[in-house]
Amino acid sequence: MGATWITSLGGPLILIPESACHLWGGAPRDYPDHEGDYGRACAVDDYIGLIDVGPTTALVLGDMPARTTFLPEHGVIFREIAADDSLAPAATVARLLPQIEWEPAINWEITEPVILFDSVYDYPHVIDAAEDRLRLCLPPGHYDIQAAYVEIPDEAYLILVRLLTSGDAAGRHSSSTHSGSSNS
Template structure:
């Protein structure tokens, strides 16, 4: 496994990117789950590859569709979600550089961010998360999010 990539995995639900200053407000799935789905239920309601929900008064980005291990590649300023594949990600950055021009991009929401965000599994509360990583230091302001898929590596 390429030591440059820090992958975040899911226990089965969506991953979420939350501004650092409000991560502590993420309540995830409460002890009364599934009767009360809490923040986790709101994240699960996102339809498609990406969607926005409010956490502590800040916009947070939910990576919907399906749980998939995810990493941030700062060289390309992209999140990469592995839908199928193995644990070997040697050369991933070069592969992504070659694929970006051929990805079938879908327009997504515009996300307003002004600070670093943390990527983690939406199921546990933030302080109990495993595998969370500072994933993204976006420019201040509005970020246009696009979901994309490349279906054939040949």
């Protein structure tokens, strides 16, 4: 079974704790006069950033729209800006991990599964319209989230986002994860 890819209409993607997804309002009908939650996600200037969603914190995958999937075997969110059709995400990440220069980490506490989807939509629309989404089941804990922009000449332009359990100095991830789309 191949990877599930999430795309964007042009704005950032967001990962929200599952129990708080219903609180996400996306872009309101009168957008751009009122930017709503989508505007808050767009305000993230870096590759990653945290914003509040109700009583929880969500991770925004900012900077630019990119086709995105999760590689649980590496604990990496793989964002493809442009790539050769033959690029194999898992093999590419395995090859690149030892040499990547990561940006400083931000700390994010994960207490339950998180849902990745396009931040422009309110969550009921994501469910009702069966929009693309990805459910990540990560072990609860504090995570150091790091991002890196990677250019592979003549092959790919990528943004990689690594989820490491805090204090994991060796660069390993702790994820007995399940990744896949959910239609419930």
